[in-house]
Amino acid sequence: MPLLSRDQGPLVDALMKFGLSEYEAMIYITLLSNGPLSVKEITVMSGVPRTKIYPALQHLAKWQLVSLLPEKPLKAxxxxxxxxxxERLKPLEAEIKQLKKAVVELNRLHRASKVREAAEKHEFWVIKSEAKVASKIGELVSSAGEEVCFLLREDGIALLLNNKYYNEVLLRLMSRSREVHVAVYSSLTDFSGESLDKLRLLSELLEVQYVDYPVSTNLCLVDGRELLLFKRESRWVDMKTDYVGALLSHDFTVNFAESLFRSLSQRSRPAKQMLSILESHWLSFKPRMSEAMLLFSQAMVMSTYQALHGAKNGFSFEVFKAAGKRLLEYLDQKEKLKLIGPTLEETLKLLASFFTIYDGVPVNISYDKSSQLLTLEVRGDLPAIYREAAFRELPVPPSPIGLIMLGVLEEFGYNIFHLKSSFDEREGTWLLQYRLVVQPLEEKELLSPL
Incomplete structure (x- = not known):
């Protein structure tokens, strides 16, 4: 038989990477190809010098790659x-795994530095139009190092299934699911045939978990570092619908989103198993918020009752504060939901994001320590209930989150006094202002011009 062929050159290289010398690799391949051989035959067929055969065979025997046969002449x-x-691969595989983890961690550090650098300039980024939102989703999925989590409503599922963005979003997501952990949760409010058909189709392409959790926007969390909120909405001016998104990288908000997805993982069920139940309408609607909405309704009734009987406006605000305190206690004790951050500023940023997540309303909350003024600005195409509340100059947004805000402020040790509620219909801006004090102030001081 001729010497080793060119085709066997890569095999020699591979064996050398395991730790064999070139001569040892050539001898081992020759023996594998031809069966037992004498030293003379190995020399002829492998091209290895005779003087190198014996030490090479001893080393191969030590590795248990060859057996020396006690014959005359000696054969191997x-x-x-x-x-x-x-067995030799195991430490190499462990080393490769460790190196891959190191690359992921290095990428995370690099991305985190970019996020921190950007965060110094912006609190969030607004993304408008369906195409730009889809592009951002694809970009986030591609950048993921460990995990991508989605919580999708009907409009979120529709965007992922849109053929226009198949390569950019869905195909990329399916491809990355082999490399990173992909968690997709769905929560529907529309149980029509079309919505369920789309959920069924998405469940065939990805592992989708169903959870009965009401949100008014879709969520996409990547590696616990960036949170994209996106939804399809109608513009108040021309009633045209389009997608809009907000990209957040604020630590406390993102951390809360992480805890939310951990909670969903415990409460969800495979969507494929749930489809028959959803088709039968056996599930109740929005159970998680029912208690909160009940408390808000009670506060509204009591406030209206007092107003009809000529009570002071201050008393109605006290009712809202009491409801907020009770709601915060309920969420803490019953739902184990911790909403108090390390600082007031951190907590207010979290609550502002809640207005977007649950109510679909962009809200900015700012606190000026020097003047002790807390300003809440609601801007954009307000839902009907928000517009009605703004017209009536309610002292708090018509949402459980507004009540939670009052409860949180009291938890931080502040007395809260409502100063202002004004609505600019032309600009679509509702401004609410409060004074926060540690000690009570005289009424005339509270109501003095700002």
Whole structure:
């Protein structure tokens, strides 16, 4: 038989990476190809010098890759490579795994530095139009190092299934699911045939978990570092619908989103199993917020009752504060939901994001320590209930989150006094202002011009 062929050159290189010398690799391949051979035959067939054969065979025998046969003349035969080399692979595989983790961690550090650098300039980024939102989703999915989490409503599922963005979003997501952990949760409010058909189709392409959790926007969380909120909405001016998104990288908000997804993982069920139940309308609607909405309704009734009986406006605000305190206690004790951050500023940023997540309303909350003024600005195409509340100059947004805000402020040790509620219909801006004090102030001081 001729010397080793060119085709066997890569095999020699591979064996050398396991730790064999070039001569040892050539001898082992020759024995595998030809069966037991004498030293003279090995020399002829492998091209290895005779003086190098004996030490090479001894080393191969030590590795248990060859067996030396006690014959005259001495012969050697190759042992099967799978078990022996597989053992040699284990430390290499562990090292590769460790190196991959190091690359992921280095990428995370790099991305985190970019996020921090950008965060110094912006609190959030607004993304308008369906195409730009889809592009941002694809970009986030591609950048993921460990995990991508989605919580999708009907409009979120529709965007992922849109053929226009198949390569950019869905195909990329399916491809990345082999490399990173992809968690997709869905929560519907529309149980029509079309919505369920889309959920069924998405469940065939990805592992989708169903959870009965009411949100008014879709969520996409990547590696616990960036949170994209997106939804399809109608513009108040021309009633045209389009997608809009907000990209957040604020630590406390993102951390809360992480805890939310951990909670969803415990409460969800495979969507494929739930489809028959959803089609039968066996699930109740929005159970998680029912208690909160009940408390708000009670506060509204009591406030209206007092107003009809000529009570002071201040008393109605006290009712809202009491309801907020009770709601915060309920969420803490019953739902184990911790809403108090390390600082007031951090907590207010979290609550502002809640207005977007749950009510679909962009809200900015700012606190000026020097003047002790807390300003809440609601801007944009307000839902009907928000517009009605703004017209009536309610002292708090018509949402459980507004009540939670009052409860949070009291938890931080502030007395809260409502100063202002004004609505600019032309600009679509509702401004609410409060004074926060540690000690009570005289009424005339509270109501003095700002």
């Amino acid at each position: 035969k190759a042992n099967p490579p799978d078990k022996i080399l597989a």
